[in-house]
Amino acid sequence: MAPPLLHLKEIGIRFGSEPLLKGAELQVGEGERICLVGRNGSGKSTLLKIAAGMIEPDSGEHFLQPGRTLRYLPQEPDLSGYKTVLEYAEAGLAPGDDHYRAQYLLNVLGLEGNEDPAKLSGGEAKRAAIARALAPEPDILLLDEPTNHLDLPVIEWLEAELKQMKSAIVLISHDRRFLENLSRVTVWIDRGVSRRNEQGFAEFEAWRDKVFEEEEKEQARLSEKIRQEEHWMIYGVTARRKRNMRRVRELADLRQQKKEHRGPQGTVKMTVSEAETSGKLVSEAKGIGKSYGGRPIVKGFSTRIARGDRVGFVGPNGAGKTTLLKMLTGELTPDDGTMRLGASLEMVTLDQKREKLDPNDTLASVLTGGRGDMVILGDQSKHVMSYMKDFLFTPEQGRTPVKVLSGGERGRLLLARALATPSNLLVLDEPTNDLDLETLDLLQELIADYSGTVLLVSHDRDFLDRICTSVITMEGDGLWREYAGGYSDMVAQRGAGVDAKREAKALKAKARQENAEAAEPAKPAKKSGLSFTQQHRLKALPDEIAALEQKIAKAQKLLEDPSLFSANPDRFHKTTQQVGKLHELLDALEEEWLELEGLAEGA
Template sequence: MLLTCQSVSKSLGDRTLFEGVSFTLHPRDKVGLIGPNGVGKSTLLKILAGMEHADDGQVEVRKGTKLVYLAQAESFNDADTVLEAALKLLADEPLDEAAKLAAAQVWLGRIGFADMGQRVQTLSGGWRKRLAIAAQLAREPDILLLDEPTNHLDMDGIWWLEDTLKSASFAFVVISHDRAFLNSVTTRTMEINDCFEGSLYAQDVPYTAFMEQRDGYLETQQIRRDNLANKVRREVEWLKAGVKARTTKQTARIKETLRLQEELSGLKSRTKEAKKVEIEFEDTERKTKRLVVLHNVEKSFDDKCLFKGLDLTLKPGMRLGLLGRNGSGKSSLLRLIGAMDAPTMGTVTLARGVRIATFDQNRQLLDPEQTLRQALAPSGGDAVIYRDELIHVASWAKRLRFRSDQLQAAVKRLSGGEQARILIGRLMLESADVLLLDEPTNDLDIPSIEVLEDALVTFPGAVVLVTHDREMLDRVSTVLLALDGKGTATAYADLAQWQADQKATLAPKKEIKKDVNKEEQQTEVKKEKVKLTYKLQREFDLMEQTILEAETELETLQNNPVDATAGQAFTDYCAALGAAQERVDTLYARWAELEAMQQGMSA
């Protein structure tokens, strides 16, 4: 075996992170380490790496084993070139300079760096992460410890890392919230959680199969707890009957009862239901069918065109997932939709009074010097207003799974996942028609991600989502839009369709170009065939207002019913109500017809 972790415990202040953690690591082990935020996953990884000390227990690494640690946040000198930064991480390796240079160049090339003389300060977050991964792999580890390696990586980067880890000859332990990634690269899963004896539950299966076995184990523990509780109750009743320890047998039974009570107490503590963050977004109940309309939109920076000719209509119930490499324009498109930036060409039209709420992956909306209490109640005071209800900030914090002793902590002292939950809480306080979310899953634990997915799926308004979490994209999105960063935006029904298309790009370029030109020619013909006349276009432009007026008339009738005993008045009312409903239905059908014609024109 390469590494042994024996009865390791760690506390922060008076809070126990984990207690009695034990496991072994063998050559080629591929381990996923999961658990809720705050249970000490990153701390355990640092203890394994020798960067932190355990309170109790020990970690033994086999002599001659090279252990390499990849942190969540990389630290480079921005003035260095990519190659210089990698070589600095190789400085202590027992290799000559030529071997170090060769190793750095090989791994930087494999991960996609074409220009190794590029300055670190010019790299995006995703490329900085690639640099960190390549530099650590160049050290040729026997054990690699990775803490959230997919954060900030685009899909290409994640796929490359998956292929590398799946074929790796070294052992690794990876902390990740990316369920698809865990299923792809791991063959063993360990969860740190105080609901398990020894704070750890492990099975030799990937994530999804692990969760099934975990649920079965917890159900068994629940049954065991209930059976033990019944047994303890009977023994306590026996004691209450006034039995005295006059015989050796009675004395032994009393001791056994006390032992059972202690065992039951431990089981109750471990099997208590873990609290999840409660997420539910509030919509404005707006009836407008078109919330945001982009027409012939282009966005360019200097000589680089990110996308052009983009036509997009956001409607209630639509959940748009954005795909593309880092720098392809996903965040730029979010900013256009949110009216935070202007297009280079084309128009972005927002429905009158539309409300848009935004989640920023850079967390620029957070003041690091504020306390958690202040950050959770941005309007000031000791309470927030949620769904017209006044909620004390302490209760609001509890709903977002914060502890009461954290309320006075500075935001800068909170973990990335905790900061993400603050921003999600702020979104919940905004009554919105459109939610724009830029990498909301970064640093969130898996239970929180799953609750967030539920909230987005049930949100009545429109959602635009940028995330590298493939499970979330597949579950939440009703349509996907892929940006290639070279001017083209392509719609897909699901992630599998996009992935298949990505593989198709391996076909000869001449053939692909020919197909694209043919499709463009067909599209131009289609545009000419279905171009709206001036009269139809004007009808289409006024349709939203016409429908709103018709719905207002219908709502007025519905809110002022006539008594059924009112004779002719009731008959007239029913006729008017039916006519109003029919008019609304007819207008919606006509709108759909006109919209189909217009979409055909811009397909």
């Protein structure tokens, strides 16, 4: 068996009175794809920083094979000290690395390279950091929440790029679909120790539940053994004559073992305060439009949202999702068309950027609105400290300021406040950011039980699939369209992400061509031409492509019928699969046409 590229052994580290990690291990082999999972605050990011050599543990061993390269992608990249984004990206390269690859990756990720790092948004900074980490094509990639702040086209591109890389990867992410598609090994950090399963994230939950089940059985056996030993100690004949000191010591050890056992971390208990039922109609748009600076953000969009619908909004960053959402909820007036809102709407919004939290406010004050110590939940009230425990906050945190919270804790606090406010319309803007997987599961269950309407903006494909009854996505040039079903249904109907992938392919081809031209001296043009068969094929392809586009348009028109999904789900799913296959065939024909056209132009 080949030695590991990286091995962390018996890692221990303490922050404050309690140890964060105690005896944790991480072993990374050649080309392995490992996902690192665990609750918020369990020590995942700390272990990754120890692996990257950024933190020195209190105890344990750190081994990296000599000559091997390692790159680390932080959750919050720091670009300070660099004049341009390109300079920052190239700083991750080693002597002998291809410097053009940094520029190529920046371009694919939507950056030019001459941007001022101080003026980047969170998403742009993350994309620059991804380019820096991937450019050297290292032996080991350590990625901490790489999909945070990224939109769907970039997430799908990154997933495809990581799949084809030869690097070993250790990955932390809250994006289930991303983890399932990339991981082959799972390392679970739980109560300071690590457990390893030679299966990907898709099998994690079943494995975790089995571990907890075995642990419960073991604790039951331990309790029974203590009971038997205590009975012997008090009533045993031998004990009345003389004490068996060995059994006394064993009983003391058993009691200490039970005392020191830490059960699984608490679970979030979510309840939602529901207002009076709204009318059947929640929002109706007819031909609405909005433009900024002459650029159409939304154009001629119509929809009808009814009580109980769960509608997802997807698209690239800057596409106008928030603008459309604000028009549909009455916060923004459209330039064109008409909007109608239902009766008795009580809306609560979960803010993506956490800006609605006063950093100097205490947790208790945020949840009570500064009014007493009770949280009102519908027609009931609950003490704020008890309500905080439902969201995994300790009583000691009640009087601490918001500014000391981590991103995940802020997310939980916003959830707690939003769900305590009576509502029949929930507007969730990126609610999955920084939440651990167990909290996401409970949020999903809560939304499923919520009798009101949910409008959801998210880049989390799995969450969209689990929640949505329909998805609204940008088609380009201000056009938006609604598709029945979740994210995967929408992908099958329209081929989401195809445009982004084509752009990446084109840039990659361009990069190869420019590299080849730079490496080789100029040569006289060589004549080339098409064979008779290729010429015939080039003439026939446009008609085939047009016919295929007509078939796709016809099938999509059928899918646009809002009654199809409920009236004939089998036909809906068959048509959805057909559209997906037609899109794949269309891509192949277009690539064939481009290749032949290129050969013809070179003649």
